[in-house]
Amino acid sequence: xxxxxxxxxxxxxxxxxxxxxxxxxxxxxxxxxxxxxxxxxxxxxxxxxxxxxxxxxxxxxxxxxxxxxxxxxxxxxxxxxxxxxxxxxxxxxxxxxxxxxxxxxxxxxxxxxxxxxxxxxxxxxxxxxxxxxxxxxxxxxxxxxxxxxxxxxxxxxxxxxxxxxxxxxxxxxxxxxxxxxxxxxxxxxxxxxxxxxxxxxxxxxxxxxxxxxxxxxxxxxxxxxxxxxxxxxxxxxxxxxxxxxxxxxxxxxxxxxxxxxxxxxxxxxxxxxxxxxxxxxxxxxxxxxxxxxxxxxxxxxxxxxxxxxxxxxxxxxxxxxxxxxxxxxxxxxxxxxxxxxxxxxxxxxxxxxxxxxxxxxxxxxxxxxxxxxxxxxxxxxxxxxxxxxxxxxxxxxxxxxxxxxxxxxxxxxxxxxxxxxxx
Amino acid sequence: xxxxxxxxxxxxxxxxxxxxxxxxxxxxxxxxxxxxxxxxxxxxxxxxxxxxxxxxxxxxxxxxxxxxxxxxxxxxxxxxxxxxxxxxxxxxxxxxxxxxxxxxxxxxxxxxxxxxxxxxxxxxxxxxxxxxxxxxxxxxxxxxxxxxxx
Numbered sequence: 001x002x003x004x005x006x007x008x009x010x011x012x013x014x015x016x017x018x019x020x021x022x023x024x025x026x027x028x029x030x031x032x033x034x035x036x037x038x039x040x041x042x043x044x045x046x047x048x049x050x051x052x053x054x055x056x057x058x059x060x061x062x063x064x065x066x067x068x069x070x071x072x073x074x075x076x077x078x079x080x081x082x083x084x085x086x087x088x089x090x091x092x093x094x095x096x097x098x099x100x101x102x103x104x105x106x107x108x109x110x111x112x113x114x115x116x117x118x119x120x121x122x123x124x125x126x127x128x129x130x131x132x133x134x135x136x137x138x139x140x141x142x143x144x145x146x147x148x149x150x151x152x153x154x155x156x157x158x159x160x161x162x163x164x165x166x167x168x169x170x171x172x173x174x175x176x177x178x179x180x181x182x183x184x185x186x187x188x189x190x191x192x193x194x195x196x197x198x199x200x201x202x203x204x205x206x207x208x209x210x211x212x213x214x215x216x217x218x219x220x221x222x223x224x225x226x227x228x229x230x231x232x233x234x235x236x237x238x239x240x241x242x243x244x245x246x247x248x249x250x251x252x253x254x255x256x257x258x259x260x261x262x263x264x265x266x267x268x269x270x271x272x273x274x275x276x277x278x279x280x281x282x283x284x285x286x287x288x289x290x291x292x293x294x295x296x297x298x299x300x301x302x303x304x305x306x307x308x309x310x311x312x313x314x315x316x317x318x319x320x321x322x323x324x325x326x327x328x329x330x331x332x333x334x335x336x337x338x339x340x341x342x343x344x345x346x347x348x349x350x351x352x353x354x355x356x357x358x359x360x361x362x363x364x365x366x367x368x369x370x371x372x373x374x375x376x377x378x379x380x381x382x383x384x385x386x387x388x389x390x391x392x393x394x395x396x397x398x399x400x401x402x403x404x405x406x407x408x409x410x411x412x413x414x415x416x417x418x419x420x421x422x423x
Numbered sequence: 424x425x426x427x428x429x430x431x432x433x434x435x436x437x438x439x440x441x442x443x444x445x446x447x448x449x450x451x452x453x454x455x456x457x458x459x460x461x462x463x464x465x466x467x468x469x470x471x472x473x474x475x476x477x478x479x480x481x482x483x484x485x486x487x488x489x490x491x492x493x494x495x496x497x498x499x500x501x502x503x504x505x506x507x508x509x510x511x512x513x514x515x516x517x518x519x520x521x522x523x524x525x526x527x528x529x530x531x532x533x534x535x536x537x538x539x540x541x542x543x544x545x546x547x548x549x550x551x552x553x554x555x556x557x558x559x560x561x562x563x564x565x566x567x568x569x570x571x572x573x
Contacts, residue, residue, distance in 0.1 A: 037425075360488035362463050363432075363440075366545060370428050379464045392464035392486060421432050422489075 167343025189221025
């Protein structure tokens with residue numbers, strides 16, 4: 001993706017997108033070549049974290065072997081190089097999500113930190129007693145708990161948009177819940193537990209009609225669909241590097257400049273100040289106002305490399321590949337006797353959640369793992385959503401660019417083993 | 424099925440997981456405690472009736488995986504007629520079994536608990552096997568808060 005991309009935020013992958021060379025992609029992920037439990041690794045836990053292509057690992061290694069220094073302070077050459085690489089990563093990542101200005105790109109530790117930053121700054125100054133914060137029934141705990149903490153502190157109320165049986169958001173209910181006291185809507189782009197792709201243009205329009213700012217959790221959305229922050233109308237967009245082929249420990253909070261300028265700083269420390277005396281501290285300009293302390297420099301550089309990698313493969317080509325794969329997985333899983341799929345959303349990305357008969361998902365995941373297939377079992381940090389569907393946990397297979405139809409077949413074979421064990 | 428899988432999911436374990444014994448509320452129980460595994464949502468309540476310093480009866484309720492249910496099922500049978508001190512000793516032996524394996528100890532000593540000898544091959548499942556035990560020990564110690572595996 002390049003700056004000024006006109007790709008609509010929610011457009012279905014173009015049929016014309018170049019077909020992804022999956023074998024070529026796989027060759028770039030050395031980790032996939034191993035045997036686990038004596039079987040070829042089938043990695044279907046990408047919603048938890050994706051694997052990293054060699055380009056990302058190399059970028060991090062190169063930084064540590066050649067350029068390592070602290071940023072924004074040394075006048076020596078290494079510091080200059082490290083600073084340049086760190087800031088170039090910011091520009092790349094900003095461009096990737098359509099930010100108009102790299103100063104709107106705040107490096108964080110991940111999505112969770114981004115949401116907390118907004119809750120503790122924007123939220124704290126905007127939310128008061130009797131106000132409301134609106135979240136949805138399909139949010140990850142990290143897009144619930146920071147708002148709960150804020151509401152408890154301010155005497156505000158957390159309201160929840162219900163989820164339909166199909167696993168979509170009830171937009172009529174959302175429209176009704178967006179009221180005069182709503183100070184913010186926090187909504188995920190893609191459900192990490194069901195794979196639901198939320199219709200953000202419609203949702204943002206609903207919120208904007210009521211003058212309500214919108215924070216979008218892009219952790220699961222950005223690796224599959226990308227996002228255009230400027231075209232979206234959203235006010236904040238938070239995402240994680242490690243779910244989009246980048247390293248752990250780095251994430252991004254994008255915010256509209258006017259909000260970021262008006263928000264008080266969050267954490268205090270070095271780098272976020274212009275001058276400090278015991279009487280008064282003058283804070284640094286954006287984005288540094290929100291980046292206290294030595295940042296995750298190698299992480300940012302790794303994320304920059306991940307963004308280059310994604311753009312090189314073409315997000316549309318990746319999305320088209322994943323869409324075919326997930327559709328195939330849904331079909332193949334439906335054919336497994338006693339398998340129950342959770343959610344039949346209007347549009348799905350990357351994730352399929354299921355249960356097999358009355359086999360507990362942990363038992364299922366253990367048996368599947370012995371066949372070399374890695375899936376997630378549990379509540380996926382979305383306990384309210386699990387309760388909505390009357391379960392405590394599900395098994396979840398989640399897909400990335402390097403997954404294949406053979407991976408789906410291996411999953412189905414492993415499920416048949418589980419059926420035998422629990423026959 | 425691989426032999427390691429067969430070790431974990433022994434017939435007895437599968438049977439207890441499917442048809443847990445001592446499952447349900449316990450009238451006249453003197454001790455209760457909840458056990459929670461926040462990572463997977465497994466959640467049990469263990470009830471015990473203690474009389475004259477001896478656990479006369481133990482039952483459990485809740486939901487969990489086959490391993491945690493089977494463990495609760497076997498445990499509630501094994502502890503009947505035992506003192507809390509004896510239960511602590513059995514737990515120590517059980518904990519050693521599920522973390523390190525059967526070892527050289529006397530298999531007779533473990534009795535029915537020996538069916539959990541395959542768990543040690545699955546480090547992520549040790550907590551499943553131990554959950555009900557932690558809850559029972561907390562109940563006997565008079566805990567007021569749910570115990571957590573974390």
